Amino acid sequence: MTKSILLVGVGGQGTILASKLLTIGLVEAGYDVKMGEIHGMSQRGGSVSSQVRYGEKVYSPVIELGSADILVAFEKMEALRWLEYLKPEGKAIVNDYQINPMPVLNGKFDYPDKINEALEALVDTKVFNAAEKAEALGNAKVMNIILLGALIKAMKLTHIDWNQIISNHVKEKFVEINIKAFQIGMDSIQS
Template identity: 65%
Template sequence: MTNNILLVGVGGQGTILASKLLTIGLLESGYDVKMSEIHGMSQRGGSVSSHVRYGDKVESPVIELGGADILVSFEKMEALRYLNYLKPNGIVVVNDFEINSMPILSGKLDYPENAVEVLKSKAKTIVIDGAKEAETIGNSKVMNVILLGTIIKSMKLEDIDWDKILRDNIKPKLIDINLKALEVGMNLV
């Protein structure tokens, strides 16, 4: 059986780092893992998606439409953009956070005011305020690791040695705050 996790956000939010940490943890636990990442028009500010598939044997790195077990969105509008990738019984974890894209900044589009309500009407949705949680623990840049914690808990991956994964892959001066962020994220779901 293959499990499918789709992480989406905007460039600069740490979506790719979170997916890489997730992939490393899954690989070190013996799963067959495939990861694919897609960057938008610009690395910082463009749409970013990362497909992580794991199980006994994974053939393709890309999640098909309607195939994601969980959609984790670092930004609300990105959750709406990628909702068609979610399985009918899948879960959305959405960060209650807005980043205005260039079409919105230029006035060509309006940011959807009811993004969370739309998500809740279409799928089981867990809403978190990752920015507030990150500020509470003292570093706004760990929002991505908080969201990683929500994936770990939602997908029942707590038995992996995430402490080791973070220690091996995060700068030493940032390990403690990231360990705390991971714990906070796991406690949000």
């Protein structure tokens, strides 16, 4: 049975590195894997998504509406934007982190309030602040690896040696902090 993982966020948040590590791990574990992303103008602060699908045999790299098993939102409003891609019985992992888009920055729109509550009422949701945890570790950028850890735990993919994958694919001086970040992410999800 093919599983679909949707990672969403804002350009520059590191969704691409997280989905790259995820994909490498899945391939090494012997799954057929397809990963899709759209880049282009979205790099300029726009909404971004990475789609990872794995199973015995995967055809399409594209996740269709209502078919993602899990939605990992690196920014909370993006969780709402992409929610229709999630199965009604799927899971959402949401970074309790806000990045204001231009229409909010310039005061034309208000950033929606009570997003976490809205999500929790709709779907099996786990909200936590990966940004804060990353800063506590000393590097705000490892937020993406914390979210990856949470995703791995939630998708029950813990049998793969993620520490090894991080060691092999992250710059040497960042390996230690990324492994710590990954563990923090895993610990934030109850099995």
